[in-house]
């Protein structure tokens with residue numbers, strides 16, 4: 001089935017689900033539905049809410065710059081968030097919000113079927129790797145069980161957690177680590193596609 005159609009249908013399901021928390025604009029995600037890499041943040045901020053696009057503010061500019069620096073194109077990857085609407089005052093998403101949006105992210109990943117999932121920051125990382133620690137585990141490649149376990153489709157996902165770009169913008173030491181980890185991505189992808 002056509003991935004563009006399936007993603008549109010999934011987006012419409014989110015629109016139609018009036019029980020979902022948060023009432024700001026829906027920021028579903030964007031990029032190549034056949035992308036080999038998916039970047040996942042925690043939730044949209046003010047600019048993302050305004051433009052209805054993920055990672056278009058300061059953090060997003062850094063993320064997109066690094067994608068280009070490793071020789072990839074923004075249009076070749078897919079970019080989204082766990083929670084698809086902005087929490088008020090940019091507070092952290094609450095566990096219940098993550099829980100409610102979780103099935104949609106899972107299905108979005110299943111449709112795109114990327115080779116590598118790159119969660120940005122600890123919220124996104126813990127979605128895939130509940131026991132991982134961001135400072136210890138960012139920049140490493142993990143295999144995690146994911147997918148719609150309830151319908152018997154659980155499969156292995158390859159997950160490479162990174163710092164959130166906002167954290168990198170706050171401290172030079174984090175920026176160095178973030179850039180260093182990011183540069184490993186092409187080799188990780190190559191290893192998984194060979």
Ligand code: URA
Nearest residue numbers: 041042043044054055
């Ligand atoms: N931070 C996120 O986690 N996601 C965005 O889309 C923007 C900022």
